[in-house]
Amino acid sequence: MAKESFDKEIQFLRMLVLTSGAYNRQQFADRLGISVHTFDKTIKRLKEIVSSVCQQLPEEQGKQFAETIRYSYLDSSDPMLLFLFRAKSLKESESQRISLLLAAMHGQSLSAMELLDACCASLPAELPLPDEKTIRTDLKYLEQVGVIKKEPGPRPFRYRIHNDLVKDLSHDELLDLYDFVDIMANTQIPSVQGYLLRDGLKKHFARNLAENDSIDPFLYKYHYYSRILDEANLFTLIDAIRNRRKVSFLYFSPKRATSYASKNTNPLFERETEGKQETVLPLKVIYDHQYGRWYLLGHHERYGIKKYRMEGLTQIEEDKAVPEELFAEVSTDLEQRMQYSWLVDTGRPVTVRIRFFHPGPGIASFVKERVLLQGQWGVVTEENEASFLFEIVVNGTIEIKPWIRSFGSSCEVLEPLKLRQEMITEWKEIKAYYESVRENI
Amino acid sequence: MNLFEKIFNYQIISRLEDSGTFMVTSHERGWLKTMLRHPAAAEAFSPETLQRLGVILSQDQPFDTSDSLLHKAASTEKHVYHALIRPLRRAIMNKSLVRLSYEIKGGRTYSEQEAFPYKLEYSMVKREWYLLWYHMRHRTMMSTKLHKIIEAREEPCTEEKYAALQEKALSLMEKRKQSVHILVVKQYNEELSRILYAFSCFEKVVCYDAESDEYTIRLSYSSNESEYVLSKTRFLGKRVCILDNSYMKNRMLESAAKALERYVE
Numbered sequence A: 001m002a003k004e005s006f007d008k009e010i011q012f013l014r015m016l017v018l019t020s021g022a023y024n025r026q027q028f029a030d031r032l033g034i035s036v037h038t039f040d041k042t043i044k045r046l047k048e049i050v051s052s053v054c055q056q057l058p059e060e061q062g063k064q065f066a067e068t069i070r071y072s073y074l075d076s077s078d079p080m081l082l083f084l085f086r087a088k089s090l091k092e093s094e095s096q097r098i099s100l101l102l103a104a105m106h107g108q109s110l111s112a113m114e115l116l117d118a119c120c121a122s123l124p125a126e127l128p129l130p131d132e133k134t135i136r137t138d139l140k141y142l143e144q145v146g147v148i149k150k151e152p153g154p155r156p157f158r159y160r161i162h163n164d165l166v167k168d169l170s171h172d173e174l175l176d177l178y179d180f181v182d183i184m185a186n187t188q189i190p191s192v193q194g195y196l197l198r199d200g201l202k203k204h205f206a207r208n209l210a211e212n213d214s215i216d217p218f219l220y221k222y223h224y225y226s227r228i229l230d231e232a233n234l235f236t237l238i239d240a241i242r243n244r245r246k247v248s249f250l251y252f253s254p255k256r257a258t259s260y261a262s263k264n265t266n267p268l269f270e271r272e273t274e275g276k277q278e279t280v281l282p283l284k285v286i287y288d289h290q291y292g293r294w295y296l297l298g299h300h301e302r303y304g305i306k307k308y309r310m311e312g313l314t315q316i317e318e319d320k321a322v323p324e325e326l327f328a329e330v331s332t333d334l335e336q337r338m339q340y341s342w343l344v345d346t347g348r349p350v351t352v353r354i355r356f357f358h359p360g361p362g363i364a365s366f367v368k369e370r371v372l373l374q375g376q377w378g379v380v381t382e383e384n385e386a387s388f389l390f391e392i393v394v395n396g397t398i399e400i401k402p403w404i405r406s407f408g409s410s411c412e413v414l415e416p417l418k419l420r421q422e423m424i425t426e427w428k429e430i431k432a433y434y435e436s437v438r439e440n441i
Numbered sequence B: 001m002n003l004f005e006k007i008f009n010y011q012i013i014s015r016l017e018d019s020g021t022f023m024v025t026s027h028e029r030g031w032l033k034t035m036l037r038h039p040a041a042a043e044a045f046s047p048e049t050l051q052r053l054g055v056i057l058s059q060d061q062p063f064d065t066s067d068s069l070l071h072k073a074a075s076t077e078k079h080v081y082h083a084l085i086r087p088l089r090r091a092i093m094n095k096s097l098v099r100l101s102y103e104i105k106g107g108r109t110y111s112e113q114e115a116f117p118y119k120l121e122y123s124m125v126k127r128e129w130y131l132l133w134y135h136m137r138h139r140t141m142m143s144t145k146l147h148k149i150i151e152a153r154e155e156p157c158t159e160e161k162y163a164a165l166q167e168k169a170l171s172l173m174e175k176r177k178q179s180v181h182i183l184v185v186k187q188y189n190e191e192l193s194r195i196l197y198a199f200s201c202f203e204k205v206v207c208y209d210a211e212s213d214e215y216t217i218r219l220s221y222s223s224n225e226s227e228y229v230l231s232k233t234r235f236l237g238k239r240v241c242i243l244d245n246s247y248m249k250n251r252m253l254e255s256a257a258k259a260l261e262r263y264v265e
Helices: A007-019 A025-032 A036-053 A080-086 A092-107 A112-122 A132-144 A171-187 A192-208 A225-242 A324-338 A366-374 A401-406 A417-440 B010-019 B026-035 B040-044 B047-056 B085-093 B159-175 B186-198 B223-239 B246-262
Strands: A148-150 A158-161 A218-221 A245-251 A276-288 A293-300 A304-309 A313-321 A349-357 A379-383 A387-395 A411-415 B069-072 B097-103 B109-123 B128-135 B140-145 B149-155 B177-184 B203-209 B214-222 B240-242
Touching: A007 A025, A007 A036, A007 A080, A007 A225, A007 A313, A007 B186, A007 B203, A025 A036, A036 A080, A036 B010, A080 A192, A080 A225, A080 B010, A092 A112, A092 A132, A092 A158, A092 B010, A112 A132, A132 A148, A132 A158, A171 A192, A171 A218, A171 B026, A171 B040, A171 B047, A171 B085, A171 B109, A192 A225, A192 B026, A225 A245, A225 A276, A225 A293, A225 A313, A276 A304, A276 A324, A293 A324, A304 A324, A349 A366, A366 A379, A366 A387, A401 A417, A401 B223, A411 A417, A411 B246, A417 B223, A417 B240, A417 B246, B085 B097, B085 B109, B085 B149, B097 B128, B109 B140, B109 B149, B109 B159, B128 B159, B140 B159, B159 B177, B177 B186, B177 B223, B186 B214, B186 B223, B214 B223, B223 B240, B223 B246, B240 B246
Parallel strands: A218 B109, A276 B069
Antiparallel strands: A148 A158, A245 A276, A245 A313, A276 A293, A293 A304, A349 A387, A349 A411, A379 A387, B097 B109, B097 B149, B109 B128, B128 B140, B177 B214, B177 B240, B203 B214
């Protein structure tokens, strides 16, 4: 069977989350480059998963799916989009069998034959009974993903569920563990495995606590909700980097109107591929905290350093490995060129000098606090009662500009002159927006 | 590592839930082992628990992303865990009140204030923990940085009183909700994705008018967050324009006018 790809679901969810219900079915399908029929099919499947993993989901008829998975501050520690990672399809018989096996190994260790018996005794009558080979294959898989453990001892081997985490910790320790997992999954990267663990622990608590409604004491503010979608490809890329292997993929620049190439076998729905087939040696993955976006930076045989937005990568495949020396050489080159990247710009370094103004006597110096918190490797060079000077070398000024602008009138760009001029022009334009709006009232 | 393992399949998960089986994969344990290397771990667990976790996870492989994954434009991580999280989260779980002593800006302190602890909140921008609480005497919602809290002592509360306070806190939170309509200036429609990403840390609804080909974003936020909404709006510059909410519009106009004054030679 061909490897199941989730490119479609990821693109689909991303658009749904970002545009939060802006488009009707036809507009949505057009932008994704799929048919309305495929749109309906995908949404049906996603809904099915969501409703089976989230029992608290409101089941109102006609409730928009987009609304269901929208970011909500009060549920900010429970990432709705996690259900994407539950989407791997499985035959009914297999999911029944695996759950039965795990439940059987829950309280005791059992041999393959005992498990076969247990399985045959409990499987619903309409499902075909497994044979010993199937059970052994299942056990091998479950051992490989670390869910069960082979007990020491002679043949026949006995297996038990690997749940030491909840077995060996006291209730109080488990609570500390839950909090730690919740906090780390919500504030660190990567987070998907942490969210999955949190989910398991949360259900464990729900089963074992008399009152579980206050298990969620945490809220998280200003995190980028959709960031976990790109973690889907993160480990493929990290593995490729570690193995010095090239990857090839079909790339859709997010600037294009269509982001997903349908790979339907039905010729009626077949479309021209609009993406670009690329092969690069991946060097770094970058998470940009300013927008909550991911980048892949790699080395292209013909074009040198190339940058891709992770959301545009589809159909990623590992390719040939390269010699260590080549990897080391291009990797060092990239590191040098990235040294002064505010985000990913590898352009010419330029010194930016900005005067920041303190809010005024007697008011806490929140401007300086923020500059120190977010100013990356920049330094404060001079300071007096009214203001301070901030200096930073960055590759080009495009990426740092929005950050400077976000300070509004609390700062003045001194150098370079070109940036200073651009700021003046932009503030004039912004002023004009609001003056005209005011006149309209 | 494949995040789309069949073991994570939704049907398996919901069946395991029905049978009350706890399952954890080596992926999740590997992640936990990685996170335990973070300095926050030493504050979040007692040394004995850390040691026990070390034994449980001894066979698992941590992820090493240090040489392949880079963070850019992140705020400096002040703290991820704070010593007061443990007692406060337990007070919330036990449905208790707390007696709070804390410091405010300028160094003044308040002591022994009766508080209903609502939630613990972490800001990814400030990289700091806050306690959201209801000030019983002043009848207002408060937000206090954990590092400003000098002491928090748990105190019992009757069930009825607790339920009433919870309702009160929720309704006050609800009352603080505000919204603003932001237009994506049409000539920047090409940058829509970037603009929507920038606002994706807020609750929002997007409207698209096919006829005029214009996008409007309605952001919902709490009244004490308007400064952050303004800074995001300035961040995006001329790509967006606030349409309603005269306070926000005036603030934008004021920012632009004052910024221009800075540049007068």
